[in-house]
Amino acid sequence: MIRKLLTLVEETHREGGADIRPATRKAAAIAVIENPCAGRLVEDLAELIALGEMLGGLLGERAVRALGIAPGEVQSYGKAAIVGEDGELEHAAAILHPKLGAPLRAAVERGAALVPSAKKRGGMGAAIDVPLGHKDAAFVRSHFDAMEIRVSDAPRRDEIVVAVVVTDSGRPQPRIGGLSVAQIEGKDGLR
Numbered sequence: 001m002i003r004k005l006l007t008l009v010e011e012t013h014r015e016g017g018a019d020i021r022p023a024t025r026k027a028a029a030i031a032v033i034e035n036p037c038a039g040r041l042v043e044d045l046a047e048l049i050a051l052g053e054m055l056g057g058l059l060g061e062r063a064v065r066a067l068g069i070a071p072g073e074v075q076s077y078g079k080a081a082i083v084g085e086d087g088e089l090e091h092a093a094a095i096l097h098p099k100l101g102a103p104l105r106a107a108v109e110r111g112a113a114l115v116p117s118a119k120k121r122g123g124m125g126a127a128i129d130v131p132l133g134h135k136d137a138a139f140v141r142s143h144f145d146a147m148e149i150r151v152s153d154a155p156r157r158d159e160i161v162v163a164v165v166v167t168d169s170g171r172p173q174p175r176i177g178g179l180s181v182a183q184i185e186g187k188d189g190l191r
Helices: 045-069 089-096 101-107
Strands: 002-015 018-033 075-085 117-122 127-134 145-150 158-169
Touching: 002 045, 002 101, 018 045, 018 075, 018 089, 018 145, 045 158, 075 089, 075 145, 089 117, 089 158, 117 127, 145 158
Parallel strands: 075 117
Antiparallel strands: 002 018, 018 158, 075 127, 075 158, 127 145
């Protein structure tokens, strides 16, 4: 079912005229998969739900490995999918929502907060911003961010691009206040 796997690491070394030390880093792990439901109305999306579960672990582990850090050192995460023309947004929802989260949380150790997500329909080369939030506390504003991903030859009409992004930090130079990383309780996924 997987046609292509990609991994991308983005490092920010300078922001607002100041050096960032250490650099902030984001890693995207991306899969281009065949959409088994493309071109027809399928009531039972169990096959896509199972694919989401498999991809949550695979992509989560690949993204963490790309940063070269221990799973517990991941600070933010997010997920997104782009469905090709012959698919439905519900196909992306089936992959992203019911079961992708648990294996992703295992790959990053914990993850009390909801995994931010985005989905859309698009053609080859379509871009999507993968939203990011702190993995254990949704109210940590310094970690509200995104990473744009695109695959030049995907999704084809009958494919889905699925992406997981993890970070080892928040935004470079955060200064809008709110809950800090040091204040995280990690009990309810919010604070």
